[in-house]
Amino acid sequence: MHTPLSPETEAVHGNSASPLPTLDLVAPIHMTSTFRFQDVDHGAGLFDGSREGYVYSRMANPTVDLLQEKLARLEGAEDAVATASGMAAIAAVVMSLLKPGENLVAAATLYGGTFALFNTHLKRWGIAVRFLPAACFGDPAAITAAIDSETRLVFIETPANPTLDVVDIALWAGIARQHGLPLIVDNTFASPLLQRPLALGAEAVVHSATKYLGGHGDIIGGIVAGSRKLTERIRENYTHLFGPCLSPFNAWLVLRGIKTLALRMRRHSESAMAIAQWLAGYPKIERVYYPGLESHPGHAIARRQMKAFGGMIAFEITGGLTAGKQMMNRLRLCTLAVSLGDCETLIQHPASMTHATYSPAERQAAGISDGLIRLSVGLEAPEDIIADLEQAMARG
Numbered sequence: 001m002h003t004p005l006s007p008e009t010e011a012v013h014g015n016s017a018s019p020l021p022t023l024d025l026v027a028p029i030h031m032t033s034t035f036r037f038q039d040v041d042h043g044a045g046l047f048d049g050s051r052e053g054y055v056y057s058r059m060a061n062p063t064v065d066l067l068q069e070k071l072a073r074l075e076g077a078e079d080a081v082a083t084a085s086g087m088a089a090i091a092a093v094v095m096s097l098l099k100p101g102e103n104l105v106a107a108a109t110l111y112g113g114t115f116a117l118f119n120t121h122l123k124r125w126g127i128a129v130r131f132l133p134a135a136c137f138g139d140p141a142a143i144t145a146a147i148d149s150e151t152r153l154v155f156i157e158t159p160a161n162p163t164l165d166v167v168d169i170a171l172w173a174g175i176a177r178q179h180g181l182p183l184i185v186d187n188t189f190a191s192p193l194l195q196r197p198l199a200l201g202a203e204a205v206v207h208s209a210t211k212y213l214g215g216h217g218d219i220i221g222g223i224v225a226g227s228r229k230l231t232e233r234i235r236e237n238y239t240h241l242f243g244p245c246l247s248p249f250n251a252w253l254v255l256r257g258i259k260t261l262a263l264r265m266r267r268h269s270e271s272a273m274a275i276a277q278w279l280a281g282y283p284k285i286e287r288v289y290y291p292g293l294e295s296h297p298g299h300a301i302a303r304r305q306m307k308a309f310g311g312m313i314a315f316e317i318t319g320g321l322t323a324g325k326q327m328m329n330r331l332r333l334c335t336l337a338v339s340l341g342d343c344e345t346l347i348q349h350p351a352s353m354t355h356a357t358y359s360p361a362e363r364q365a366a367g368i369s370d371g372l373i374r375l376s377v378g379l380e381a382p383e384d385i386i387a388d389l390e391q392a393m394a395r396g
């Protein structure tokens with residue numbers, strides 16, 4: 001294919017492996033740990049690199065390759081590496097780019113697991129992390145001041161989990177580039193259908209494929225997409241020998257999920273906008289955080305860097321955490337669970353659940369209030385979700 005296809009078309013096509021005799025429309029699942037060698041010389045040639053082919057599925061597998069190629073095309077990247085989870089994708093980036101004594105700079109509002117990896121575990125490896133508080137995300141001087149001669153990468157998540165803060169990708173990429181550093185963007189909340197960080201100057205994106213890419217709440221997976229230089233380093237320094245490879249079956253499920261990604265992201269975004277607008281007008285709601293609302297401080301940046309505003313909303317209700325708990329316990333349709341990006345609407349309380357890895361002071365710096373409630377808007381009729389939220393808040 002010579003002319004570039006639109007992402008909507010890319011998402012649907014290209015799921016077949018190079019022509020199989022059976023001419024399958026959809027590629028089969030190559031559920032095999034190892035691959036046979038024709039003879040000893042063939043096997044040895046695969047090991048010394050003089051021949052091309054598959055050897056062992058921890059290193060490469062045809063079904064996983066298809067997913068990697070698809071993500072690379074969707075993100076406009078040279079290459080991609082699929083991993084066993086989103087956390088494995090993030091670990092692959094930091095563990096292959098940093099050594100003891102070096103540091104990374106990160107915006108402080110992150111998925112709680114990412115924060116814990118950076119804040120606690122990297123320290124054991126002698127790697128420091130400099131967190132920029134939410135109040136400084138738009139402040140070029142503060143971002144620049146966090147970088148020193150030992151900084152090796154810059155990491156942001158946008159829209160950020162769980163506050164929906166919008167971080168200006170072009171601004172951060174420009175500063176990182178001035179210092180010769182790669183900017184890594186966690187693109188999980190937006191998906192490549194709504195936001196393409198590489199086109200804005202990022203070196204690579206990471207995804208929890210568990211979320212919108214898979215889209216059906218049935219797998220755990222992750223991916224890094226970026227320059228070939230980076231993906232080769234990740235394969236050599238991390239994935240091949242630390243071994244966080246994605247199962248071919250899970251890769252196949254993510255490939256299937258991606259076929260409907262464009263439709264799902266449109267529906268998630270439209271429903272979330274309707275629900276955010278309803279919440280903003282409801283008397284018992286104190287604040288609503290949704291990048292699509294004009295009142296959102298990041299709305300102008302979101303308009304610039306996103307195609308639509310996605311399916312995630314956060315809000316605070318009158319009466320704080322006590323009232324919030326009561327409301328969540330009364331819900332009948334919205335499901336009380338962590339994770340996001342599924343067909344079902346999911347609701348959870350970041351301070352005691354996904355972001356319990358932050359101390360109260362760290363949460364405050366990241367802009368995560370104790371009463372904040374996070375809603376992952378699913379594919380149900382938005383009026384049913386609104387009716388459920390209303391019945392849960394109307395009493396008491």
Ligand code: LCS
Nearest residue numbers: 085086087111188208210221338339354
């Ligand atoms: N990045 C973001 C933005 C995430 O939200 C998550 C998980 C991860 C990375 C890690 O991906 P995983 O290893 O789980 O595939 N976020 C979750 C959340 O908000 N609730 O449960 C998991």
